[in-house]
Structures are given as structure tokens and as C-alpha cells.
Amino acid sequence: MNERYDGLLMVLLGIVIVLLIGYRVNRWLMSPQPDLLPGIPINDRIPDHPVIGLLEQEGYEVVGGKVKVNLSFDTGHKPIRSRLFIDYVASGSNGELYMVKLARERMPVDWTGAGIRDRLMPYLLLYPECAGLLYVDMNEQEVHRLTMDWSDEEWNGNDEYNT
Structure with missing residues (x-):
């Protein structure tokens, strides 16, 4: 039993x-999934600019024009609004999308880890599905391809990385 x-x-x-x-x-x-921005918007209106020829020489195809991303921050007192601008959207040889940011004389990039983090990282975080960011300096005729990777590795002040 x-x-x-x-x-x-x-x-x-x-x-x-x-x-x-x-x-x-x-x-x-x-x-529910966390709220994410939809995929990178593509503006069909592409104004003619010398940067398009430089990007094509480097193997990229411009597929979108200037995009304005509106931002709103809640500070607890009042909402604060701002925006980010992406100058162009380009496609690489494998079809991956890149945001394009043009160099501005009044807003130079300090090419250190901290300078890139402070000036360009918001763009890389905004659309994580993008392959990266193309920073174009027309004065120097250079295209810098930036990607970002997360790392748990600790660095000391004597190596090539700058905080």
C-alpha cells in the first residue's frame, strides 16, 4: 500500500x-522587451557634398542624408530637450550600415580614449545594430572607421589606452 x-x-x-x-x-x-530605438532612419534626401565622393573612393555608398534624433531628458524638475545629428548614412561593401559624422572645425575630436568617448560614443550607443561610425575629415581627406567593443579588461595608464 x-x-x-x-x-x-x-x-x-x-x-x-x-x-x-x-x-x-x-x-x-x-x-515585455526594453524600449529600443527602431532601426537607424534613412533620409532619402541626400544633398550633394564632396564627402560623398570621398566615401565612394573608400568603398562606401551613401544611402541616406542628414538625420535628426530628438532627445528628451527628465531631470526631476523639468524636461530638457536636445538633439543629435547624423550627417549621412552609408553602406559598406557587405551591406552593413554606418553612421557618418563630418568633422567640424569648431568641434574638433581629441583622438584619445576620453575624447572619442565624450564626443562620438553617443552615436555608437544610439543605434547598436549599425556596424559603426565613419568620421570624415574633409580637410585631411581622411575617413576614420570607428567601432566600439565592451571589455572587462583593466588597463593601466602606461599603455596605449587613455581614459
Whole structure:
């Protein structure tokens, strides 16, 4: 008689475990995803500019014009608004998309880790599905391709990385 109750208890315990696992998997699958920006917007209006020829020489095709990204920050007191501008959107040889930012004399980039982080990282974080950012300096006729990678590695002040 006890063996029968042991078997029944094991079957009931198994059913409860399967139901619990099914419930947790269902909750995980139905949980809302975090709010992400939609894919990088493509502005079909592409104004003519010498940068287009330079990008084409480097193997990129300009597929979109200037994009304005409106931002709003809640400070607890009042909302503060700002915006970021992406000058062009370009496609690489494998079809990957790059944001294009033109160098400005009044806003130079300090080519250190801190300078790139402070000036260009917001663009790389804005659309993580992009392959990177192309920073174009027309005065120097240079195209800098920037990508970002996360690292847990600690660096000291004597190496090539600058904080």
C-alpha cells in the first residue's frame, strides 16, 4: 500500500515541477522587451557634398542624408530637450550600415580614449545594430572607421589606452 502512495506522490511532484517550469518559461517569453530605438532612419534626401565622393573612393555608398534624433531628458524638475545629428548614412561593401559624422572645425575630436568617448560614443550607443561610425575629415581627406567593443579588461595608464 505504501508503494502505491510513493508512486502517486512522485507523479504529482513531477506534474507540479513541469507546470512550474512551463509557467516560468511562459512568463519569460511574454515579458515585455526594453524600449529600443527602431532601426537607424534613412533620409532619402541626400544633398550633394564632396564627402560623398570621398566615401565612394573608400568603398562606401551613401544611402541616406542628414538625420535628426530628438532627445528628451527628465531631470526631476523639468524636461530638457536636445538633439543629435547624423550627417549621412552609408553602406559598406557587405551591406552593413554606418553612421557618418563630418568633422567640424569648431568641434574638433581629441583622438584619445576620453575624447572619442565624450564626443562620438553617443552615436555608437544610439543605434547598436549599425556596424559603426565613419568620421570624415574633409580637410585631411581622411575617413576614420570607428567601432566600439565592451571589455572587462583593466588597463593601466602606461599603455596605449587613455581614459
